[in-house]
Amino acid sequence: xxxxxxxxxxxxxxxxxxxxxxxxxxxxxxxxxxxxxxxxxxxxxxxxxxxxxxxxxxxxxxxxxxxxxxxxxxxxxxxxxxxxxxxxxxxxxxxxxxxxxxxxxxxxxxxxxxxxxxxxxxxxxxxxxxxxxxxxxxxxxxxxxxxxxxxxxxxxxxxxxxxxxxxxxxxxxxxxxxxxxxxxxxxxxxxxxxxxxxxxxxxxxxxxxxxxxxxxxxxxxxxxxxxxxxxxxxxxxxxxxxxxxxxxxxxxxxxxxxxxxxxxxxxxxxxxxxxxxxxxxxxxxxxxxxxxxxxxxxxxxxxxxxxxxxxxxxxxxxxxxxxxxxxxxxxxxxxxxxxxxxxxxxxxxxxxxxxxxxx
Amino acid sequence: xxxxxxxxxxxxxxxxxxxxxxxxxxxxxxxxxxxxxxxxxxxxxxxxxxxxxxxxxxxxxxxxxxxxxxxxxxxxxxxxxxxxxxxxxxxxxxxxxxxxxxxxxxxxxxxxxxxxxxxxxxxxxxxxxxxxxxxxxxxxxxxxxxxxxxxxxxxxxxxxxxxxxxxxxxxxxxxxxxxxxxxxxxxxxxxxxxxxxxxxxxxxxxxxxxxxxxxxxxxxxxxxxxxxxxxxxxxxxxxxxxxxxxxxxxxxxxxxxxxxxxxxxxxxxxxxxxxxxxxxxxxxxxxxxxxxxxxxxxxxxxxxxxxxxxxxxxxxxxxxxxxxxxxxxxxxxx
Numbered sequence: 001x002x003x004x005x006x007x008x009x010x011x012x013x014x015x016x017x018x019x020x021x022x023x024x025x026x027x028x029x030x031x032x033x034x035x036x037x038x039x040x041x042x043x044x045x046x047x048x049x050x051x052x053x054x055x056x057x058x059x060x061x062x063x064x065x066x067x068x069x070x071x072x073x074x075x076x077x078x079x080x081x082x083x084x085x086x087x088x089x090x091x092x093x094x095x096x097x098x099x100x101x102x103x104x105x106x107x108x109x110x111x112x113x114x115x116x117x118x119x120x121x122x123x124x125x126x127x128x129x130x131x132x133x134x135x136x137x138x139x140x141x142x143x144x145x146x147x148x149x150x151x152x153x154x155x156x157x158x159x160x161x162x163x164x165x166x167x168x169x170x171x172x173x174x175x176x177x178x179x180x181x182x183x184x185x186x187x188x189x190x191x192x193x194x195x196x197x198x199x200x201x202x203x204x205x206x207x208x209x210x211x212x213x214x215x216x217x218x219x220x221x222x223x224x225x226x227x228x229x230x231x232x233x234x235x236x237x238x239x240x241x242x243x244x245x246x247x248x249x250x251x252x253x254x255x256x257x258x259x260x261x262x263x264x265x266x267x268x269x270x271x272x273x274x275x276x277x278x279x280x281x282x283x284x285x286x287x288x289x290x291x292x293x294x295x296x297x298x299x300x301x302x303x304x305x306x307x308x309x310x311x312x313x314x315x316x317x318x319x320x321x322x323x324x325x326x327x328x329x330x331x332x333x334x335x336x337x338x339x340x341x342x343x344x345x346x347x348x349x350x351x352x353x354x355x356x357x358x359x
Numbered sequence: 360x361x362x363x364x365x366x367x368x369x370x371x372x373x374x375x376x377x378x379x380x381x382x383x384x385x386x387x388x389x390x391x392x393x394x395x396x397x398x399x400x401x402x403x404x405x406x407x408x409x410x411x412x413x414x415x416x417x418x419x420x421x422x423x424x425x426x427x428x429x430x431x432x433x434x435x436x437x438x439x440x441x442x443x444x445x446x447x448x449x450x451x452x453x454x455x456x457x458x459x460x461x462x463x464x465x466x467x468x469x470x471x472x473x474x475x476x477x478x479x480x481x482x483x484x485x486x487x488x489x490x491x492x493x494x495x496x497x498x499x500x501x502x503x504x505x506x507x508x509x510x511x512x513x514x515x516x517x518x519x520x521x522x523x524x525x526x527x528x529x530x531x532x533x534x535x536x537x538x539x540x541x542x543x544x545x546x547x548x549x550x551x552x553x554x555x556x557x558x559x560x561x562x563x564x565x566x567x568x569x570x571x572x573x574x575x576x577x578x579x580x581x582x583x584x585x586x587x588x589x590x591x592x593x594x595x596x597x598x599x600x601x602x603x604x605x606x607x608x609x610x611x612x613x614x615x616x617x618x619x620x621x622x623x624x625x626x627x628x629x630x631x632x633x634x635x636x637x638x639x640x641x642x643x644x645x646x647x648x649x650x651x652x653x654x655x656x657x658x659x660x661x662x663x664x665x666x667x668x669x670x671x672x673x674x675x676x677x678x679x680x681x682x683x684x685x686x687x688x689x690x691x692x693x
Contacts, residue, residue, distance in 0.1 A: 029457075030486035030502060038489070039501045056502045058492060059428060059458030084427065088458075115408060115426070 006183055010150040010176045013183050014080065014106055015040035017154035018052070022191040023104075024075035025053045027066035029085060032118040033174040034108035037080040050191055060085035064092030064105070071101035072217045074197040074204025076158050080106035082174075083124050084115060086132075093167055094133030098219025100203075100234075102161035104154065105139075105169045108177035111342040119342025120174030122264060125319035128171050129293040136231055138238045140168040140245065141292040143263040147181035149290075155186050162200070164241055171292060173315065175265035175344065247290035248299060252278065256285030258358060259303055261324050262313040263289050265344070270313050273347040277354065284354065292320070297327035304331035309358035312336050313350055333358060361396030365389040368399055370419040380480060380531035380557025381411050387534045388447070388476075389418070391541035397445045404447045405434040407454035410485045410559075411478040414449045428458030431466040434473050442472075442661050445545070449476045452493040453483045456512050460492070464521035470549045472659045474541070477514055477552060478531070480559040481566045488562035500562075515638030515652065518552045519631045525551035526638060527651040530570050531558070536582070536649055543651045549659045556647075569642050576649070579642055583650040588621040589637075591646050598622070599637075606636050608645060626654040 008016070015037050018026060028038040038056060046052035057063040063079045070077030081089065086107040096103055107128065111121035128141050140160045142153045150172060157168040198206050203215050221227040249267075252274055253259065262270040267288040277284045287303065289296050303310075309332050312321035321336040328334055337353035339345045345353075368389040375381045392402065402420040406412035407430035415422025421444070425433045434448035448466075455463055455477050466473060482500065483489040489502035493514070497506040518526045525547040527540035537555065544551035556567040565571075569579040581591035581599070589599040590611070598621030600609045609616045628634065634653040641647060658666070677683040 030483055030489040032486055035486050035489065035501070042502050043504050045505065056489065058460065061458065115424075 003184060006185060007180055008147065008183060009036055009178055009180050010144070010147045010172060011036035011080075011108065011178070012040045013147045013151040013185070014154055014170070015044065016185050017151040018078060019044060019046040019050055020186050020188050021155035021158060022050070022076060022189045023052050023078055023154070023158070024191055025055070025066075025070045025077040027055050027057050027063040027070070027077070027079050029057050029060050029063050029081065031060075031082045031085045033110060033120070033177050034080050034082045034106070036177070037106065037108075050188075052191065060088040061092070064089035064096075067103050067105075068092050068096055068099075068101065071096060071103040072099075072205050074201030074206055076102075076104075076162075076191070078104035078106065078154075078158075080108065082108045082110045083112050083121070084110075086124065086127070090127070090133035093139065094135050094137060095219050096167045097133075097137035097139065097234075098135060099217050100165040101167065101217065102158070102165055103167045104157045104161055105167060107169060107171050109171065109173040111340070117342040118174070120178075120265060120315060120344060121340075121342060122173055122266060122314045123316035123319065123340075124171065125292065125314065125316060128169055129295070129323070137234065138166070138241070138293055140164065140166060140241060140294075141171050142168065142247075143171050143290060143292050144176055145264050145267045145288060147176070147179065147183045150176060151183050151185055155189070160241075160245060164237055165203075166237065166241070171264065173265050174342075175268075242294040245291060246294045246296050246298070248296040249288040249290060250299075251286040251288065253285035253287060253303065255283055256303075256306065257283040257308050258285070258354065259307040259310045260284060260286045260313055260350070260354070261289070261300070261310055261320070262286065263292060263320065266313050266315055269345060269347055270350060273350040273354070276347055277351050280351075282351075282354075282359075289320070295323050295327065297323070300324060300327035301329065301331070304328040307332060309333040309335070311350075311354050311358045313345070313353075314338050315344065316340065361394055363393040363396060363399070365393045368392045368419050369417070371417050373417050374413060375410060376561050378558075378560040379410070380555070380559070381414065381478065383531040383534065384411075384476075384478060384537065384555055384557060385414060385417055387531075387537035388414075388541060390534070391538045391545075392420075394538065395542060395545050397545075401443065402445045402447065403434075403437055404449060405437060406430050406449045407459060408485070409451040409454045409483070411449060411451040412454055428454055428460075429462060430454060431459060431462035431473070431475065434475075435462075435466055435469070435471045438471050438473055439661070445474075446472075447474045447476065449478065451484070451491075452477065452479045452481060452514075453491045456492040456514065456517070460512070460517070464517060467518055467521035467523035467550045467552065469660050470524065470657055470663075472548055472661055473550050474544045475550060475552045477554045478557055479514065479554055480557050480563055481511070482559050482563035484559045484562050513639060514552065514554045515635065519635050519638070519653070523552055524549050524653065524655045524657045525651075526554070526634070526653045527551070528554045528556065528638070528647075528649050530556045530567060530576065530580075530649065532571055533573070533576060533649070540651055543654060547654055548662075549657055551654075570647050570649070579646055580649050581640075581646040583624045583626070583637065583648055583652060585624055585626040585651065585654070588618060588623050590618070590621055597646075601633075606633075606640065606645070626651050627656075629655055631655075
């Protein structure tokens, strides 16, 4: 039955995919536009079927720290929220990264700063890929552009998080979270047994076997020499992730003379803009970063040898454009087009911006 | 006589659902402020996030619509920085007691001179119907479709546990009752908590049904007044008496009980034991306590700090820079 096509919201897809990929625990708190993740999970009652636990915490801070505790036991645990709530989680995220614990965080972005609006935005790019919390750390950041990817990236996010012992984040926005699309949910995967966790996570607080060496999970180290080593180890791990895990999609890029760069919901709108511009005879392509970190810098640098200019289209005042410019390193002109405050551009606006800014 | 009317505190058109308890409370707050007579420009209304936290937008006072749960901390900063302001902090049960629970207890403990309003409709309304920290065990909501498995907070217990000195309660639909406790809260120096029982017509309709109407309150509530015997009922036929470690409802005229046997309310009693019992009473065996339950004088944070500064200043041995240099051991270099 796993091949069955279903119609659902992106937020609901996250919830169903979590249950199906063997997630052990979800800790959340209501906030628009992502409350359906929590609501769907409590509705489906996975604790009665797979044994997955679902808890509505007293705050986003509590939720991320519950994730910290759950992750310490080697279990697959996750949380979801929207921008203001994800700001609250930054301390916990930094500690998770410092303690090298795998976990999945979902951010269904809305417009900021502050309380902002409940309408969609992509203004948490910086927060996601440039730190957010304190210290030299990185999150594996996946940017879904469809309800299908909302479902697929839950399993992928957990796999990457465990592979590298590093928190992963799904950076969606209000459009992807709220829109309904057809989706094929991933097949059911059983939750790992305690024995499997002992084997896969020798660091985890599992309590057995008796002869196992005690391990303290912490991000604290007062000896600067040891702390530097710890940091260098993290950096080494990040270089490995950068070498192995870059994901992106090329849409009509082969003969492109102009390149749009966009992620998530913006990429969906750009896809339409590409189609319309090509009908006018403009050879434009779209490069869609799927992993925002590690960023597809190499491929963008290569495209800089092919295209005349690039336009970075994002629902913010210009964030990913900085990474595109770094990747291109001055080879071609890179401009930014965005809308703010929860307003979403139309494909026409994007074409207009393209003509005005990069052609 | 106050030179203000409720109109002087009104601004804009509220964006709440028709019938929401927030409308009732807003009108009462504006009336209470007019009666108190403190100028709108000397008043700040500070909220966090939630339906009720839109309230500052509808007040012709200074206002801050701030961060989820942080209103008490922000109001504290406001009052400390500008003690001349009269500060009202308005939160819902989600804002005030979930993520804001920590700030709620510490603001009480610290005894900042704030009027803290807790609009309790036992639901998250703004995010469209999830259970809150005051939702009763077993409560069915969007995030608990099969009922919650958690016990709720009882705001009075938190306030008293945090050594709060003022706690009062009113029903939002009862304007005179609400205005009375708001005025008492303002008169009290220090942190004062007013719990307002209010209905969420969309997501938790009927949550305070038993005391929603005047008839309901006559039957199911008791209006407490300091120094008055605690008598209630449609015909004032019941009273509260002490039995063992607890309270008991007694019928006047039965079993030899006369009005003299009825406990007299003491809101000023430092020991909060009986006040807490009053605050925790609920139906069907007990009436819900309304009015000022606890109102005990204690030094406020601002007063205590000023006192300390005065004290330290009076004891210090230096009054200028030269004297300061000579305060401790001095050496002469030769």
